[in-house]
Amino acid sequence: MVDPTAAGALSNTSLAERALRIRRHALRMGEVQGQGYVGQALGIADVLAVAYFHALRHRADDPAWDGRDRFLLSIGHYAIALYAALIEAGILPEEEIETYGADGSRLPMSGMASYTPGMEISGGSLGQGLPIAVGMGLALKRKGSDAFVCNLLSDGELNEGATWEAAMSAAHWRLDNLVALVDVNNQQADGASSGVLGFEPLAARWEAFGWHAQRVDGHDIPALVAAFDQARSLPAPKPRVLICDTVMGRGVPFLEAREKTHFIRVDPAEWSLALHAIDAGRTA
């Protein structure tokens, strides 16, 4: 278990190393299948590193521990990223990387609760995570639990009306145990998210719905640590959102530079190059 209140919480340097290892795990899974949403995984790795190694309470040997903070992945296609984080957190064994996306694997390409320890909900049909999070947040308060519910959404997912039904409800019920994370990589299935359905000004929108909003560079680990800390400790009786601006393919320069698409192309010879690029980032 990581105790975020302990003085010995991981340093920013080791959080960077965790993020790097999460990127490696994700790339290795992508290599197994020759595909996967690695662009998103590389982009969200820093956020997941801070979530799993600084902010969230969990027990590697007991992923269903009742005192855990719940992490809901509504964007099921980001499963490769969460698997990587769960592997790094010791909730999933590293050997299972080899099974990614294969028949019978616990690591299907879209995240589903019944398949994978640590996967709280079945994502994939976007817009369902935050409504479920509202119910869990209310239920945890009813149980007298001080656990948090964290829901990772994408900017595209904000197109879904149910997200805003839940946003209204969370503020109405003063769910101060609810933290929404929005990955703003400005990319969704049909193109740039801002072109598909404009979403700015994003922080102002959440604030107008009654939320405490912070907008952070999703690759600035000290900033993410501070934002998570504030989200946890804020006394205001309102839900909290961390809007994280990220870059798809982060950490692999030739993927960062590639023309942005929802499903980023990686050629067979490029997987090892990508891993080398990640490792080069470690020594840089």
Next chain:
Amino acid sequence: MSQSATPPAKPRLTTSAMIASIASEGQRTRPAPFGHALVKLARERPEIVGLSADLAKYTDLHIFAQAFPDRFYQMGMAEQLLMGAAAGFAREGFLPFATTYAVFAARRAYDFIAMAIAEENLPVKIACGLPGLTSGYGPSHQATEDVAIFRGLPNMVIVDPCDAVDIEGAVPAIVDHPGPVYLRLLRGQVPVVLDEYNYTFALGRAALLRDGAEVLFISSGLMTMRALEAAKALEADRIGAAVLHSPTLKPLDEAAVLREASKPGRLVVVAENHSVVGGLGEAVAGLLMRSGVRAAFRQVGLPDEFLAAGALPTLHDRYGLSTAAVVAAVKGWLA
């Protein structure tokens, strides 16, 4: 349908009101059986919580909300949120009852019921008012295809109670079921019918309420009440009609249906408060075909169309659900 050629003698019976009673004149009724049954059960089951999408008052959940205000969650007029939040409660060990109208659950919130609740086999109990044709308000509030929608959903149990007695039996039974349930709710002043029969609700079981040699009604919901009335009327014409009440639409009590439908010489009439597409009628027909049971087969149900607005008795006559219409149809088929 809301206009009448002659001045109405009873205005109450000729209005396309949203809320209308299915009780006939002088029929015995009990108020809000769902709400009272839930309160009774919730005293013993602290994990029961109630959620509604701005329709607690019209789904009788307000009775529960008054008894247990801190266990009632108003989710606003947001049915997708309602179902997602109910799933969240169930994930944390609670037994949530989520109420709205059947149209909104089946049409608007279906994906949330499918993925957040049914795919996870969570014990969310979805209790919905205005099933089938129980409102004169028009297609926006007439859930004529709700059973067809939910029958296709794996893990979902569908219960279509006949009366107050059935509802009072169904509430504890569906709580004991470990998965999701869709309950077609009769609310307000609900007829009391089944106490005249040796009957108790059992989930997944159909019950033969009466026997007869010429006709076998297989029915659910309020159409069991109509089938019983029709059977009495047919009896006066020396036509014997059996009534097999099948309040659990899924899983169907296949053994009971096959046992009764296999008895030779009877016209099988499936009667349901639902479209003839995708409901009990087609479920029974498919079962009989698969099982090699050949019987004369007819359906009483709603046509495959958006229905008119109007007074409920008018509409039940027009679309063949009234007792008189059922009797006339059966006599025609037997002729």
